[in-house]
Amino acid sequence: MAGGAAGAAGAAGAAGAGGAGGLSDGELVERFSHVTVDRDTAAFYRGWLHHELLLNYCDDCGHWAHPPRPMCPACWSTKVTARPVSGRGTVHLLMLLHQGPAAPDVDYLAGPYPVVTVELDEQVGLRFTSTVTGCPAAEIAIGMPVELHWIDRHGAPFPVFRPIPEPGVTPS
Amino acid sequence: MSTKGTRYPIKDQVAIVGIGSTGFSRRGDRSSQAMALDASVAAIRDAGLTRDDIDGIVATGEPGAVGAHQLASGLGIAELTHHSKPAPVVMFSILDAMHAVFSGLCENVLVCSSMLRLPWSSQSAANDPFRRHLRSGVTAMPETVANAPAYAAWAGRYLHEHGVSREAFARVAVNCRTNAFDNPLAAMRSPMTFGDYHAARMIREPLCMLDMDLPVDGADAFVLTTAERARTLAHPPVLIHVATSGLVGPNDEDQLGSLAQHGQHVVVKSLKARSDIWLDDVDVYLPYDGFTIITVGWIENTGWCPPGEAGRFLAEHWVGDGDAGRVLINGRIPMNPHGGSLSEGGTRGTGHVREAVVQLRGDAGVRQVPGARTALITSGGFFFNSQGAILRRA
């Protein structure tokens, strides 16, 4: 396992994951200073920079788990790697925030802000929480099919969802 | 997990013999330490003990709350053989204290929990310069269901799965407010109607202002000792028949399996496996109500009614006119007669335990359930703090 020599090994791993010119661990933490980036979540956030939603997948038993943990909770394997998911799924939980934490692109006065937990197609019970864009809040419903989409937040990509366009309709 | 027939030697062996409370307020200007000391002194005196008798202190780890070691210093206690700071919600502290007594590590354990309105919980708290040090450095983002927002997210799921209205939530809220009128310790004693509930501002839809407990200042304290010693003290002994916590995995708020399998279900299974008493013998019911959906969950998961039917159940057991009123199960069993966290104040469950003791002693005045001998407390929510206890008068 990498990880013995913290700084250098981590940075090398980062370059591997991110391709040439990838951020060092220190730069990654600075870039995502609005969230908590640690050893267990670094690969997850690094994926955002490349518009990839990477969730932890067990190479031994094929179990997905989120949030990122270093060991597979199903089989205790440590061969867990952050892999891209399709980003498609259905709205499982939905709430509308009429007030809440500040964010640069969120205006509660303009109307309630939707927060959804999406059950991803990869595995029953595997879920990811974000918002839905490109759709009036009143039209979002539990059970609605959605797909991954990326917006900018604090100068970095941020994963959100949007409704899956119906067949024959040109996405905007 | 362990099931029926399992070893449970602690049953009825530890008693709650002292209670002390400052009462709760949305306008407090006392320090956490002042309130904790006040409640602790009251609880020790109520038990008829002195500080020399206290050999353990459990102080719940709320933000801004004093630790057990600070309480020991503040109370002038010379020596302790146990002290700890369990996570919030009352039963973790009660469990720790009763286990310390039963093991023989301590004779008399003080449990204290002090609540302080935090700068982000109210304008008056934000304006208080002495609370500035409690500001959190972490900037939360909107797109999360971690912590409190989880209950709004799962409340929406509840309404969706069962195709029901918010009626059950409304009845939980109105019941608490009606009951708080008779509790001098309560922060909110003005009446609430169903109209008030439905007109209240949405916060995290589908939950509104009146679905959430009240940020308050105040402290509760308890003294626990052996059942044997309790028989020699002033008050009728209130025995802990059984107490438990419960947890499932995964328990991350957005990864929870479903509304049909979470911490509350484990608690109920554990209580039933260890208790000689169940719903038919309950005289006072004290379900947690940090959010109304938590109470709805407890009502259904405890087995008072099937899943999705709490609204119907509460309507059937409702006493009062069309606009307000309260719950009296089978015309006999009140639910949170002290007003709960929704109207007495957000005590993280200490209010529920205190009310159980007051009722079982027969000291509840106008709130008193005649001849109350058994109280069922189901505290905490769905994720990391589901808990329960049955208390009985010896």
Ligand SMILES: [Zn+2]
């Ligand atoms: Zn595995």
